[in-house]
Every structure is written in structure tokens, then in C-alpha cells.
Amino acid sequence: MSFNGWIRQIHRWLSIAFTLAVVANIVAMFTLGESEAALWIGFSALIPLIPLLITGLYMFVQPHAARWRGTRTAAARD
Numbered sequence: 001m002s003f004n005g006w007i008r009q010i011h012r013w014l015s016i017a018f019t020l021a022v023v024a025n026i027v028a029m030f031t032l033g034e035s036e037a038a039l040w041i042g043f044s045a046l047i048p049l050i051p052l053l054i055t056g057l058y059m060f061v062q063p064h065a066a067r068w069r070g071t072r073t074a075a076a077r078d
Contacts (some may be wrong), residue, residue, distance in 0.1 A: 015048075021044050024041055028042075055075050
């Protein structure tokens with residue numbers, strides 16, 4: 001698998017982890033209320049969100065970087 005393939009796979013798994021953290025946060029807000037435990041569960045959603053942002057920005061820039069370099073992707077050649 002290429003480097004871009006690894007980045008895409010990591011991004012997919014991070015999005016699943018982020019979704020689960022958000023769901024846990026919502027459940028904690030309804031069950032625990034405004035306690036400190038709910039606050040820490042809310043902050044736990046930031047753990048996958050930061051690398052998710054980095055990998056998402058990397059994938060967003062790839063087509064633009066290819067255009068700046070003058071290379072075309074396989075989809076653009078067809």
C-alpha cells in the first residue's frame with residue numbers, strides 16, 4: 001500500500017474513533033450531567049480529532065499540490 005493509501009486508511013479509522021468519542025460524550029452528558037467526568041469524556045474527542053485534521057488537510061492538499069507541480073492524476077488523464 002502506498003503512503004497515500006496509508007493516510008486514507010488512518011483517516012478512516014480516526015473518523016470512527018472520533019465518532020465513538022462524540023457518541024460517548026453525548027451519552028455522558030445525559031447520564032452524568034455537568035460533572036467533571038463528562039468534561040473529560042468531552043475532551044477525549046479531541047484526541048482523534050487533531051490527527052484527523054492533519055490527515056484530512058493532507059488529503060485536501062494532494063490534488064492542488066499535483067497541479068502546482070504540473071503532474072496530473074490518473075483521473076485527470078482519462
